[in-house]
Amino acid sequence: MKPIRPPSMRWKLVIATVLIELGMFAILAWNGLRLIDETLQKQVELHQQEMAILLNAAIAPDLATQDYAPIADTLNQSRQRNGIHYFLLTDTRGKALLADGWNIDTPPPPSDAQIQIGGDANLFHSRIPIVISGQVYGQLYFGISIKHIAEARQHLIRQTLLIALIEVVLSIVLLSALAIWLTRHLSRLRQASEAVGKGNYGIELNIESGDEIGQLAKTFNRMTRQISQQLRALRDSESRFRSLLTLSTDAYWEQDSQFRFTERRSGRQGLEPAKVASWLFGKTRWELETTLTPEQWARHRATLEAHEVFRGLEYGVRFPDGSLHYFLTHGEPIFDADGKFAGYRGTASDITQRKLSEASLHLSASVFAEAHEGIIITDPARNIIDLNPMACELTGQGRSEALGSNLGRYFPHDEPGALNQAALDKLADKGHWRGEASGLRGPDQRFPILLTASAVKDQNGEISNYIFMFSDITAYKEQQAKLEALAHYDALTRLPNRVLLADRMTQGIHQARRSGNLLAVAYLDLDGFKPVNDTLGHDAGDQLLVEVAERLRNAVRRGDTVARMGGDEFALLLRADDFGECEAALLRVLDTLANEYTIKQQSIFISASIGVTLFPNDTADPDMLLRHADQAMYVAKQAGRNRYHFFDAELDSELRSKQTQLARIETAMAANEFTLFYQPKVDMSSGKVTGAEALIRWQHPERGLLPPAEFLHLVENCDLVIPLGEWVIASALSEMTNWRGQGIDIPVSVNVAARQLQAPGFVAHLRQLLTRYPTVPPQHLQLEIVETAALDDIQHVISVINECLQLGISFALDDFGTGYSSLTYFKRLPAQTLKIDRSFIRDMLSDPEDMAIVEGVIGLAHAFQREVIAEGVESVEHGLRLLQLGCRYGQGYGIARPMPAVELPNWIGCYRADAAWTNLDH
Numbered sequence: 053m054k055p056i057r058p059p060s061m062r063w064k065l066v067i068a069t070v071l072i073e074l075g076m077f078a079i080l081a082w083n084g085l086r087l088i089d090e091t092l093q094k095q096v097e098l099h100q101q102e103m104a105i106l107l108n109a110a111i112a113p114d115l116a117t118q119d120y121a122p123i124a125d126t127l128n129q130s131r132q133r134n135g136i137h138y139f140l141l142t143d144t145r146g147k148a149l150l151a152d153g154w155n156i157d158t159p160p161p162p163s164d165a166q167i168q169i170g171g172d173a174n175l176f177h178s179r180i181p182i183v184i185s186g187q188v189y190g191q192l193y194f195g196i197s198i199k200h201i202a203e204a205r206q207h208l209i210r211q212t213l214l215i216a217l218i219e220v221v222l223s224i225v226l227l228s229a230l231a232i233w234l235t236r237h238l239s240r241l242r243q244a245s246e247a248v249g250k251g252n253y254g255i256e257l258n259i260e261s262g263d264e265i266g267q268l269a270k271t272f273n274r275m276t277r278q279i280s281q282q283l284r285a286l287r288d289s290e291s292r293f294r295s296l297l298t299l300s301t302d303a304y305w306e307q308d309s310q311f312r313f314t315e316r317r318s319g320r321q322g323l324e325p326a327k328v329a330s331w332l333f334g335k336t337r338w339e340l341e342t343t344l345t346p347e348q349w350a351r352h353r354a355t356l357e358a359h360e361v362f363r364g365l366e367y368g369v370r371f372p373d374g375s376l377h378y379f380l381t382h383g384e385p386i387f388d389a390d391g392k393f394a395g396y397r398g399t400a401s402d403i404t405q406r407k408l409s410e411a412s413l414h415l416s417a418s419v420f421a422e423a424h425e426g427i428i429i430t431d432p433a434r435n436i437i438d439l440n441p442m443a444c445e446l447t448g449q450g451r452s453e454a455l456g457s458n459l460g461r462y463f464p465h466d467e468p469g470a471l472n473q474a475a476l477d478k479l480a481d482k483g484h485w486r487g488e489a490s491g492l493r494g495p496d497q498r499f500p501i502l503l504t505a506s507a508v509k510d511q512n513g514e515i516s517n518y519i520f521m522f523s524d525i526t527a528y529k530e531q532q533a534k535l536e537a538l539a540h541y542d543a544l545t546r547l548p549n550r551v552l553l554a555d556r557m558t559q560g561i562h563q564a565r566r567s568g569n570l571l572a573v574a575y576l577d578l579d580g581f582k583p584v585n586d587t588l589g590h591d592a593g594d595q596l597l598v599e600v601a602e603r604l605r606n607a608v609r610r611g612d613t614v615a616r617m618g619g620d621e622f623a624l625l626l627r628a629d630d631f632g633e634c635e636a637a638l639l640r641v642l643d644t645l646a647n648e649y650t651i652k653q654q655s656i657f658i659s660a661s662i663g664v665t666l667f668p669n670d671t672a673d674p675d676m677l678l679r680h681a682d683q684a685m686y687v688a689k690q691a692g693r694n695r696y697h698f699f700d701a702e703l704d705s706e707l708r709s710k711q712t713q714l715a716r717i718e719t720a721m722a723a724n725e726f727t728l729f730y731q732p733k734v735d736m737s738s739g740k741v742t743g744a745e746a747l748i749r750w751q752h753p754e755r756g757l758l759p760p761a762e763f764l765h766l767v768e769n770c771d772l773v774i775p776l777g778e779w780v781i782a783s784a785l786s787e788m789t790n791w792r793g794q795g796i797d798i799p800v801s802v803n804v805a806a807r808q809l810q811a812p813g814f815v816a817h818l819r820q821l822l823t824r825y826p827t828v829p830p831q832h833l834q835l836e837i838v839e840t841a842a843l844d845d846i847q848h849v850i851s852v853i854n855e856c857l858q859l860g861i862s863f864a865l866d867d868f869g870t871g872y873s874s875l876t877y878f879k880r881l882p883a884q885t886l887k888i889d890r891s892f893i894r895d896m897l898s899d900p901e902d903m904a905i906v907e908g909v910i911g912l913a914h915a916f917q918r919e920v921i922a923e924g925v926e927s928v929e930h931g932l933r934l935l936q937l938g939c940r941y942g943q944g945y946g947i948a949r950p951m952p953a954v955e956l957p958n959w960i961g962c963y964r965a966d967a968a969w970t971n972l973d974h
Contacts, residue, residue, distance in 0.1 A: 077212070080241060080242045081209075083249065085208070087246075087248050087249035088275070089205075091253070091279050091283070092201050092205075092282075094283065095282040095283045095286050096176050096201075098286025098287050099134075099196060099285055100176065100286070102286050102287065103130070103136070103178070103180075103194065104180035104192075107130065107182075108181075110126045111123045111126055111127070111141070112183065112189060113184065114126075115141070115182050115190055116184050123141065127139040127141070131152055131153060134285070135196060135197050136195065136196060137175050137197045138151070138175075138194060139152040139194045140160050140193040141190060141192050142160070142193070143189070144189065144190060144191075144399075144401075145382055146382065154195075160177075160179065160193040161193075161195075163179045164176050164177045174198060175195040175197060175198065176195065176196040176197075176198050177193070178193070178195070180192050180194075188302065204275065207271075208271065211267065211271055215264040215268050218263070241257060241269065244272060253283060256276065257270075257272055303399065304397070304398075305383075307395045309394055309395050310336070311336045311337065311356055312336055313332050313335060313336075314395070337352075340369050340370075341369065342368060343367055343369075352365060356396065359385040359393050361383070361384045362381075362382065362383050363382050365383075366381075366403070367379060377402060378402070378403045379400045379402060379403060381401075382400075383396045384396065384397065384398060420440050423440060423442055425522060426439070426440065426442045426445075426446045426447070426520075426522045426523065427439065427519065428454075428459065428519075429518070430459055430518045431516075432515050434460070434476075434518060435456060436454050436456065437455065439451065439455075446493070446501075446522070446523075447493055448497075449462070462491060462492050463489055463490070463492070464490055464492060464498070479505050479507055479518070480507060480515060483507045484504075484507070485503075485504075487502075488501070488502055488525070489522075491524070500525050500526055500529050501522040501524060502523050502525050503521070504520070505518060505519070506518070506519045539551060542615075542616040545597060545601035548613060548616075549615060550615070553613065553615040553623055553625070556625055557677065557678075560625050560667075564627070564667055569628065570628045570629070570633075570667070570668075571625065571626070571628075572624070572637070572666055572667075573623070573624075573625060573664070573678060573680075574624035574626065574662050574664045575617070575621070575622075575662065575663045575678065575685040576604075576622040576623065576624060576641070576685070577660065577661050577662075577689060578621075578645075579660060579661055579689070579693040579694060581596065581597075581620040582620075584651070584656055584658065587847070588651060588652055592651045595651055595652075596658070600620075600645060600658075601614065601616065603644045603645060607637075607641045607644040608626060608641070609626075612624065612625060612637075623681070624641070634664070634666065638696045642660060642694060645658065646658075646660075646694060659693055661686075661688040661689035661693050661694070662688060662696035663680075663681045663682060663685030663687065663688055663696070663699065664681060664697070665680040665684060684698060685697070687700070713763070713766050714767065717772060720750060721775065721776060721779065725751050726776070726779065727749050727750075728747065728748060728780065728783050728787065729749050729950035729951055729952060729953075730745065730746055730787075730950060730956050731943055731944075731948060731949070732744050732943065732956070733943045734947055734963070735940050736925075736934070736940060736941070736965060737935060737940045737970065738970065739965025739969070739970050741960050743799040743801060744956060745800070746784045746787075746801065746803075747760065748776075748780055750763055768805050768807070770807075771807065773805045773808055774807060777802075777804055778817060780803075781833075782821055784802050784833070785821055785825040785828050786825065787800075787953045789827055789828055791957060792828070794957050796956075797832070798832070799832040799833070799834055800832065800833065801835070801836050802834070802836065803837075804835045809835075809837060809849065809852060810849070810852070814852060815856060818859065829860065830861050831860045831861075831862065833861050834862045834863065835861060836863075836865075836887065837849075837863065837864075837866060838865075838866050838867050846880065846881075849881070854882060862884050863881075864884070864885035864886070864887055864921075865881065865885070865886050866889075867889040868887060868909060884918060884919060885919045886909060886912075886913045886918050886919070887920075887921050888906055888910075888921070888939070890944070891924075893944070894924050896930070897929060897930065906922070906934075906939075910937050910938050914938060920939050921942060922941070922942045923942075924945075925942035925944035925945075926944050927946045928968050928969070930942075930944070931946065931947075931969050932972060936972075
C-alpha cells in the first residue's frame with residue numbers, strides 16, 4: 053500500500069483557507085442568528101405592546117356599551133393588517149364574547165413570555181385587559197404569527213449553508229485570491245451583523261456582486277429592512293397601547309389543593325392585601341365568618357371537591373374590624389403537568405355597595421308599598437307616574453285609572469291654603485312644600501289632608517319628578533274642633549269660657565276705641581243659687597244654670613257676649629252708644645233672670661247681682677276690667693241683691709288698701725305676732741268658773757297690742773280666715789294641755805268664722821288636732837258660730853255640726869238675736885248653748901226693749917232646753933237682773949277682762965263671786 057502523500061501546499065492553503073473561512077463563517081452565522089433571534093424577540097414584544105394599546109383604544113368604548121359589531125370589524129381589519137392569527141374577546145367573568153380565527157368554545161391558551169422558534173410553534177400568544185377609566189370590561193386574547201420570521205430564519209440558514217458550500221468550492225478553485233476576496237466581503241458582513249446586534253437595523257451592505265456573497269448581502273439587507281419595519285411597527289403599537297393601559301378592579305386569588313388561600317392580589321378599587329393578609333392566608337373559605345348558610349357552604353364545598361368551575365358565588369364576609377363586605381367570586385381548578393389537582397384560582401369583585409344599594413332599594417320599595425300615608429310620584433308636568441296602595445285607598449281610585457292622570461284630579465287648586473299655583477311655584481323654587489289641603493275622593497267628595505310635597509332634581513339641576521305624601525286628617529280636624537270647643541266654651545252651658553272671653557274683650561276694646569262707643573264689662577252672680585243646688589241636688593243646679601245661660605243669650609243683643617266664669621258666676625260684654633242704653637240692657641237681664649223657673653216640677657225664684665265697669669271710662673286692661681266688675685258685683689250683693697252696681701274708683705282704692713292690710717296680716721301669721729287672751733265664764737249663782745273664751749290679739753311690733761276689732765273684719769270674708777282660725781283652735785288646745793298639767797280642767801270656747809266652718813276638710817282638721825292633743829277631752833272644746841253663718845247654708849252647717857258632735861265637740865250660737873233669727877232654723881240647729889249679744893245686755897237696765905229681748909231669748913232657750921249665757925256683764929246689777937230672769941252664766945268686764953293664758957290659773961284661784969249674786973234667793 054502506497055503511503056498517502058501529504059497534501060500540497062496549495063491544498064494545505066486551500067484547506068487552511070477553507071477551514072479558516074468555514075470557521076469564520078460559522079462564527080459569523082452563529083452570531084448573526086443570535087442577534088437576529090434577540091431582535092425578533094424584541095420586535096415581537098414591541099409589536100405585542102403596540103397592538104395592546106391600539107386594540108384597547110379601538111374596542112373599549114364599544115365593549116363598555118356592549119356594541120359588538122364594530123368590535124368584530126375592528127378585530128378583523130387588525131388581523132389582516134398586523135399579522136394577527138386570531139382574536140378572542142371575553143367579559144370580566146371569562147365568558148367568550150367574540151372570536152376571529154379561533155374556536156369560540158376553546159379556552160384561550162396561556163400568554164407566552166418568549167418567542168419559541170422551531171418545532172410547531174408558529175404563534176406568539178398574548179392577553180390584554182380592556183379598560184376604561186380604571187374599570188375592566190373584558191380580556192382580549194390574540195396570537196401574533198411568527199411563521200414568516202421562522203421561515204426567514206430557516207431561509208437564512210439555508211442560504212448561509214449554501215454560501216458556505218459555494219465558498220468552499222470557490223476557495224478550492226480560486227485559492228488564496230478568492231479567499232482574500234471572500235474574506236473581505238465576509239468581514240463587511242460581520243461588521244454589519246455586529247451593528248445589527250447593537251441595534252443598528254438601518255445598516256446596509258453595498259456589495260455589487262451577483263455571487264452568493266452578493267446574494268447574502270442582499271438577503272442581509274432585506275432582513276435588516278424587514279426587522280426595522282417590524283420594530284417600528286412594534287414601537288408604534290407600544291406607544292399607542294401604553295397610553296390606554298390600566299389595571300383591573302377585580303381581586304385575584306389562589307388556593308392550594310386543601311383549598312387554603314395562598315395568594316391574593318387586589319384590584320385598583322378593591323381591598324388592600326394588608327387588610328386581609330393577617331387572617332385570610334392559610335384559611336379555607338368556609339372557615340371565614342360569612343353570610344352563607346351551612347347548606348349553601350356544603351353545596352359549594354361539593355363543587356370544589358369535584359374540581360369543577362364555579363361562577364357567580366355571592367356571599368358576605370365579616371372582617372376582623374367588624375365590617376361586612378360582599379363579594380362576587382369566580383374560580384376554576386388548577387392541575388399540574390401530570391394532571392394532578394393543585395388548587396383553585398379565580399377573581400373576586402367587591403359588591404358591597406351594590407348589595408347596600410339593593411337593600412336600600414328593597415327597603416324603599418317596602419316603605420312605598422306599606423306606608424300608611426298616600427304617596428304619589430309625578431313627572432315635571434305633575435302627571436302621575438306611580439302611586440302606592442294607600443294613595444289608591446285614600447282617593448278611591450284604582451291604580452290603572454290614576455296612572456297618567458294629572459295631580460289636580462286628586463288635589464283641587466281652588467281653595468285658600470290648598471295646593472294652589474302659589475304653593476306649586478314655591479315647591480318648584482324651594483324644592484318642598486308642606487301644609488293642609490283638600491283631597492278628592494271621587495268626583496266631589498272632599499276631605500282634609502296634610503300634604504308634604506318635594507321636588508326631585510336630576511344631575512343637571514332640573515326637576516325630574518315630584519313626590520307628594522299625604523294623609524287623611526278628618527279625624528284630627530274633628531278632634532281639633534272638639535278641643536277648640538272644650539278650650540273656648542263651657543261644657544255645661546255652651547257659653548264662652550274665660551279664655552274666649554279674654555279674646556272677645558280684647559276685640560271689644562279695640563272696636564270701642566275705633567268707634568268711640570262704650571263697652572260695658574259686667575260680672576254677674578246668681579242670688580239664691582246655692583240653696584237650690586243643696587236642696588234639689590246638683591242635677592237641678594246644672595239644669596238651672598243651663599236655663600239661666602239661655603235667658604242671658606236671649607236678653608242681650610247679637611254681637612254681645614255672655615260667658616260663664618265658673619259656678620254661678622257669669623260675665624257680659626255689652627256694646628252701647630251711651631250710659632242709658634247700657635242701663636236698659638242691665639235691667640233687661642235682671643228682669644229676665646228674676647222670672648219663675650220650673651226645675652223638677654218645682655217653682656223656683658232667683659235673682660242676680662251685677663257689677664259693671666265701662667270702657668273707656670275705665671281704661672284698665674281686660675284683667676283689671678273684670679276685677680273692677682267683680683268688686684262692683686260684691687257691692688251690689690251687699691246692697692240687697694237683685695240689682696246692679698257700677699264700679700267706683702274710690703271703693704277700689706279702699707279694696708286695694710284692704711288687700712295691703714290682708715298681706716300684712718298674712719305676714720304677721722308667719723312671724724307669730726298673734727296671741728290668745730282668755731275671758732273667764734262663771735256661774736254667777738255659785739261663783740264657779742265654768743270655762744273661758746279664747747279671744748285673739750295682735751301683738752303688732754309698731755302699734756302694740758291690737759284687739760280683734762282692728763283686723764278681724766278684714767279676714768272674715770276671705771280665705772285667710774281659715775288658716776288663722778285653725779291656728780286659734782290649735783293654740784287653745786295647746787294651752788288647755790298646759791293647764792291640765794297644772795290641775796286646771798275647764799272648757800274653752802273658740803269663735804269659728806262662717807268661711808272656716810264651711811271650708812272642705814274642716815272636720816278632718818279638727819280630728820287631727822284632737823289627735824295631736826290627746827289629753828284634752830273633746831267635750832271641753834266648744835265652737836261658737838254666729839247666727840248668720842249658720843243661715844248661709846243651713847244644710848251644710850247642720851251636717852258639719854253633727855260630725856263635730858260625734859267627736860264630742862259642742863256648739864254655741866254667738867251674738868244670738870242680732871241676725872235674721874228664725875225659730876225653724878233655731879230648732880234645726882243642734883247647738884247646745886245660746887249667747888246673748890252684749891249689745892242687749894249693756895242697755896237692758898235702762899232700755900225696756902233690750903230687757904224684753906233678753907227676757908225673750910232666755911225664755912226661748914229654756915223652752916228648747918238649751919243653755920244660755922250672757923255676754924257683756926259689766927256690773928253687779930247686770931248680774932243680779934240676769935239671775936232674776938233665769939240666766940245663771942255670764943262673762944264680761946264685770947267679772948274679768950280678757951287675760952293672757954299664763955294669768956288665768958292664778959285668777960281662777962283668787963276669784964270670788966259677788967255676795968249679791970251668791971246670796972240671791974233663786
